[in-house]
Amino acid sequence: MSTVVAPPSPAVRAAAAERLAGLATPAGALGRLGELGVWLAAAQGQCPPAPLDNVRLVIFAGDHGVARHGVSAYPPAITPAMVRTFVLGKAGVSALAAAHGIHVRVLDLGVDDDLEGVPADVQAHKVRRSSGAIHLEDALTAEETTQALAAGRAVAREEIAAGAQLLLSGDMGIGNTTPAAALVAAALGVPAEEVTGRGTGIDDKVLNHKQAVVQQALLRAGDRLDDPIETLAAVSSADLAATVGFLLEAAESGVPVLLDGLMSVACALTADRIAPGAAAWFAGGHRSTEPAQALALEKLGLEPVLDLGLRLGEGSGAVAAVPLLRSAVALLRDVALLADLIPDAPDA
Numbered sequence: 371m372s373t374v375v376a377p378p379s380p381a382v383r384a385a386a387a388e389r390l391a392g393l394a395t396p397a398g399a400l401g402r403l404g405e406l407g408v409w410l411a412a413a414q415g416q417c418p419p420a421p422l423d424n425v426r427l428v429i430f431a432g433d434h435g436v437a438r439h440g441v442s443a444y445p446p447a448i449t450p451a452m453v454r455t456f457v458l459g460k461a462g463v464s465a466l467a468a469a470h471g472i473h474v475r476v477l478d479l480g481v482d483d484d485l486e487g488v489p490a491d492v493q494a495h496k497v498r499r500s501s502g503a504i505h506l507e508d509a510l511t512a513e514e515t516t517q518a519l520a521a522g523r524a525v526a527r528e529e530i531a532a533g534a535q536l537l538l539s540g541d542m543g544i545g546n547t548t549p550a551a552a553l554v555a556a557a558l559g560v561p562a563e564e565v566t567g568r569g570t571g572i573d574d575k576v577l578n579h580k581q582a583v584v585q586q587a588l589l590r591a592g593d594r595l596d597d598p599i600e601t602l603a604a605v606s607s608a609d610l611a612a613t614v615g616f617l618l619e620a621a622e623s624g625v626p627v628l629l630d631g632l633m634s635v636a637c638a639l640t641a642d643r644i645a646p647g648a649a650a651w652f653a654g655g656h657r658s659t660e661p662a663q664a665l666a667l668e669k670l671g672l673e674p675v676l677d678l679g680l681r682l683g684e685g686s687g688a689v690a691a692v693p694l695l696r697s698a699v700a701l702l703r704d705v706a707l708l709a710d711l712i713p714d715a716p717d718a
């Protein structure tokens with residue numbers, strides 16, 4: 371188990387808060403943009419913060435045994451098809467990332483397909499083909515859990531070595547809102563009905579069944595849910611465990627992360643269980659329509675940047691929020707100080 375993670379620099383945070391208060395704007399007028407700028411400055415360890423020229427998204431893809439048990443509006447065959455679509459740059463998140471100059475990488479951790487013809491590096495970290503149906507069996511063995519966590523950590527190190535100033539995590543895998551809801555229930559100790567959402571758009575009947583599947587998974591795991599690593603083995607998946615490793619490595623390396631929807635935030639919550647304090651390195655990109663995502667953000671103390679009714683995943687909500695982080699940086703960098711305009715102005 372990891373140790374407590376040190377927070378972003380308190381000294382730089384204080385300097386950035388002071389700079390924000392001294393800008394040629396009314397006190398508090400920059401609202402959340404001001405707060406985001408202060409957070410980013412502290413995370414970068416410099417005030418004002420540097421422009422975000424190198425923002426990198428990693429999409430963790432994998433299939434889920436539960437997807438064959440009536441929990442999604444779509445069939446598992448969508449997962450490999452979407453991996454190919456990311457490679458071609460034609461997915462929803464691809465369009466957003468291209469619009470905002472964000473680097474995208476997709477990785478197959480557990481897709482139930484050979485993905486023949488897809489570049490080999492996409493499968494370089496593959497753990498298995500599909501993870502277990504969590505209401506009936508463990509998602510992963512202990513060894514696979516360790517392997518997936520290590521893979522996510524290795525990927526974060528690669529992205530950091532490529533100069534990442536801000537990391538984003540995305541997801542792809544039909545059925546993945548079911549294990550993600552279970553992760554949130556495990557962390558918060560709440561029942562299935564509070565965390566189960568409509569995912570890709572299931573109707574009331576399927577929602578009731580999905581709730582029962584989540585509840586069955588939680589009951590099956592029992593008191594193993596008290597331990598976050600055991601929780602990953604019992605009720606997550608290779609792609610979600612790798613996402614946790616990715617977030618842990620980012621936080622421990624002092625690289626800020628902008629979170630996406632349910633999968634990203636459920637993994638952030640799990641990362642913070644494993645390494646308390648990790649969440650200080652995370653910001654909420656958006657609020658998705660999934661109830662578990664809102665609960666997890668609240669538990670982490672994160673107010674999301676956007677609230678657009680998005681429920682796509684892929685990292686799309688985080689990518690859509692990047693221009694606002696860039697706006698926050700520009701304000702802290704480029705706005706004059708009131709004291710320079712009017713030397714005898716009242717202190718903010």
Ligand SMILES: Cc1cc2ncn([C@H]3O[C@H](COP(=O)(O)O)[C@@H](O)[C@H]3O)c2cc1C
Pocket residue numbers: 441442443444448452541542543544545546547548568569570571682683684
């Ligand atoms: C075409 C398509 C593209 C997607 N991109 C992300 N998801 C999202 O929806 C899925 C989760 O919802 P559920 O748990 O209800 O299956 C995941 O694949 C997630 O990445 C997609 C889903 C579909 C159908």
Ligand SMILES: O=C(O)c1cccnc1
Pocket residue numbers: 547568569570630631632633658659660663680681682683684
């Ligand atoms: O919260 C999300 O990111 C989400 C919700 C529904 C389906 N896929 C992703």
